[in-house]
Amino acid sequence: MSATLSTAEPAAAAVMATKTRPSRNHRRSVWWWLGFLLLVVWTIGTIFPVLSIFLLSVRGTQDVYNHPLGFSGALQWGNYSEAWNGAPGGTAFYHYLINSVVSVVAAMLIAIVLGTVTSYALVRNTSPGKTPLLLRVFVIALVFPLVVLVIPIFGLLDQAALLNSPAAIGVVYGVLACPTVVLITYSAFLEFPEELIDAGNLDGLSEWGVFLRLVLPLNRGPIAACLVLTMIFVWGEAQLGIIALQQAQSKTLAVGLLGLQGQYFTNQGVLFSGLALATLPILVVYLIMQKFIVRGLALGGALR
Amino acid sequence: MLRTHLRRRLLVIGALPAVAGIALLVAYPVVRTVYLSLTSWDGASAPKFIGTTNFRDITGQGGDLWATVLRTIRFSLVATIGVMVIGTLLAAALSAGIPGARFFRVVWFLPMVVPVSVSGVYWVNAFQPTTGLSNYLLGKVGLGTTHAWLADPHAALYVTSFVWVWISTGFAMIIMLGAMNGVPVEIYEAAEMDGCSVLRRFFSITLPVVRPTLATVALLEIIFTFNGFTLIWAMTQGGPGTSTQILPVEVYRQAFINGNYGAASAQAVVGGVLLLLVSVVMTRFIRSSSGSGRARAGLFRRRANRSALAAGQGIT
Structure with a gap:
């Protein structure tokens, strides 16, 4: 964690700099790119799990196991009615x-x-x-x-x-x-x-x-x-x-x-x-x- | 004369229901929990007063209070540090006005909106050996696909902490963004004209000014993680073994599964006292650092302070 700390904050500062002086900052430093990378990773990391929940909700079990992000597999809308009405013995x-x-x-x-x-x-x-x-x-x-x-x-x-x-x-x-x-x-x-x-x-x-x-x-x-x-x-x-x-x-x-x-x-x-x-x-x-x-x-x- | 009188009446009548509600559902339970911690109670018959026996039992041989407390602190620290570091970074990026800031802000707060039990169940699946997302990704880069993250007593606590960071960073980010946006642009411009480097500006202006907010958010995160029952219960129910059994999980087990309400109350009291101590210490720190922050940055207006959360403000 401490490694993240030492690299993260300069990176944040570097990102901050881009707005305040866009014209002069032609040469972007390593920190800028590291910070940018973290933003991209965090964005992917927050969107995809939420998106995956919805994609996986229309997949069959085999597809869920084989493609854990949910991007491929057949559509199986019946999942929803099964969940809505409850499995046998389960609660609707x-x-x-x-x-x-x-x-x-x-x-x-x-x-x-x-x-x-x-x-x-x-x-x-x-x-x-x-x-x-x-x-x-x-x-x-x-x-x-x-x-x-x-x-x-x-x-x-x-x-x-x-x-x-x-x-x-x-x-x-x-x-x-x-x-x-x-x-x-x-x-x-x-x-x-x-x-x-x-x-x-x-x-x-x-x-x-x-x-x-x-x-x-x-x-x-x-x-x-x-x-x-x-x-x-x-x-x-x-x-x-x-x-x-x-x-x-x-x-x-x-x-x-x-x-x-x-x-x-x-x-x-x-x-x-x-x-x-x-x-x-x-x-x-x-x-x-x-x-x-x-x-x-x-x-x-x-x-x- | 009449006006002040009327206003007093307004105060009493207006605030009464809320005060009554807080008295019934916060003040009374706190007192009651302290009382129950001194009794032996199975939940059905009348509680029997037994003095400090519960405390001696849970701290003595065979009691695992200290192990639970240490585990809770570890979970809390790992999660809070993660949230603070990433949250500060994201907020700094947003307040610098990166392109698409609005979009990023909305997306980064998303995990906070998803119900914790949903996130818990989702991530349990994501950390399954062979079929889960984490091993799918690790497999893609050739690091093996069979690691059973949540079945490993050494890894489980860190995995749950990671999910907590995933959930809560957006919250920290939003509050810190408010504080950072409270710093007037002129200061940055002046610093830039004086030749301050980017790093210097971040460490000498942004951080000192938002330090009280940082401390407040850290305190809130510590409180939240001490309450992290739902996430742990959704993911591991305290297992494997007792490796993720943090305090609220232990209290729930003792009381509502084992029917041992007295001992559970004693554990809850220890947790509450611990949290209170942390709050007092951190509040002191917030107060002193808000003073020094003001001195160092040369200004600290009410506006900026406001976004340091009325919560933090009120305690100070």
């Missing part, structure tokens, strides 16, 4: 999909409603330049690893008879995502011009009226970022899910996939169509919303 994939959607929607609702209301209350109640105590509390809440929380949360869900409920686990995820939403929206609301709020008040809007009609609509970007980040977190979360969602038909995609390995070993292609089905929805959302993610993370997002 649409159960997982529905459960994932349910938990994601519940989590997004809870996280956005609680998070934005809280950060607006914080912004309107603290004097400029001060970090509210409550914000610190939320940050501290982010630091506790899930491993410290899982056993009692399992106990709580058990007592409330909410085990095996994707909606309930979605609510839990929503609350856990709340600090992130507060951090992002707090930074955003802080920059909201006070004159606009005063103008709203003069026009007869209450504090909450200003919040609903001015602050929320004019902060669509950061809110969209919170929604996407929550969605990515909940769609992939399995540590809490695996303990709370024990019945086969209550599992989300992320949890269901953990048990998929042995289930379809006679048909590798079906395994990959399962992976593709789990990836496609979140991938589409990401590609549509990706610019918000960058801005949101810059405002202070940290996924659990």
Whole structure:
């Protein structure tokens, strides 16, 4: 690793140089090419596995074994219907999909409603330049690893008879995502011009009226970022899910996939169509919303 | 008068639900886990208070706490260093405005979007002997095709760390890009006019300015990897043997497979305390380095600091 370190950083600097003085930099150094090589390798390394999942999802087992990247072999669309309806004795994939959607929607609702209301209350109640105590509390809440929380949360869900409920686990995820939403929206609301709020008040809007009609609509970007980040977190979360969602038909995609390995070993292609089905929805959302993610993370997002 | 009063009420009412939620699902569980670590509990009957017995058991003969902790630290360090080095490099390239920066940014963040269980299952297949991608590629360059990466107790932890780097580098890259873009172009131009070399500019301007962000991202990565249950469970379930059994996996096994909730809680407490210590130390470092970074680069505006993550900012 240290070898990478010593070659990597000069290379980065070399890459940086190309933009600042393109005209003078005719002779590109070894570092430039090494850096460029790494970028190319990393790009290939990130695109191809994702692409392969989709290519392999329409291949037969022999083709999967012979061409692990998925570029050659016969098309076998039947994999998808097999995964969708489940192998004999296995769980149909649409159960997982529905459960994932349910938990994601519940989590997004809870996280956005609680998070934005809280950060607006914080912004309107603290004097400029001060970090509210409550914000610190939320940050501290982010630091506790899930491993410290899982056993009692399992106990709580058990007592409330909410085990095996994707909606309930979605609510839990929503609350856990709340600090992130507060951090992002707090930074955003802080920059909201006070004159606009005063103008709203003069026009007869209450504090909450200003919040609903001015602050929320004019902060669509950061809110969209919170929604996407929550969605990515909940769609992939399995540590809490695996303990709370024990019945086969209550599992989300992320949890269901953990048990998929042995289930379809006679048909590798079906395994990959399962992976593709789990990836496609979140991938589409990401590609549509990706610019918000960058801005949101810059405002202070940290996924659990 | 009335206005301030109203605002106070707004604060209380507005923040109450979220505070209640955090109290119920974060604060209470933390306290409860500490309590459970002092009990013997099978999950069904009432927990029985047994003092520090659990801690003595897991640290004593036959207990493998320290082995697990060391393994977790090794996984965490290898993964975090990988993520930081590659992430910094990619961010530097993007902030230099390489052609197609938008495309690269979108692509490099992709692995973060793919659900971790999907990545786990995909890479397990990719590391299979004979049929997997890794050996297919190694075979193409004549290095043999039969290595069973994940069945090798010496390699498995590094293979999972590698997959973690694959997943998380995009996240680090995006945040560091934000910090690097916060450095005004004028500084680079001034440095260039003074005849600073490319290397010099990177080490004397970019790195000092983004150092607090680097530390923050490193801290986040350490927290994430300490939570790396899903990836390990999807890939190896802690095996072969115990070679990838990091702390959260061990806690899950103890509690939900062996039904030994007290001992599992004790392990979780040790992990939590360890992480807290790391957070405190690194937060100190972030605070001090953000000061020196400001001094060295001559400026460190709020904007640049903002992208150092409110998370890092809030702790400091």
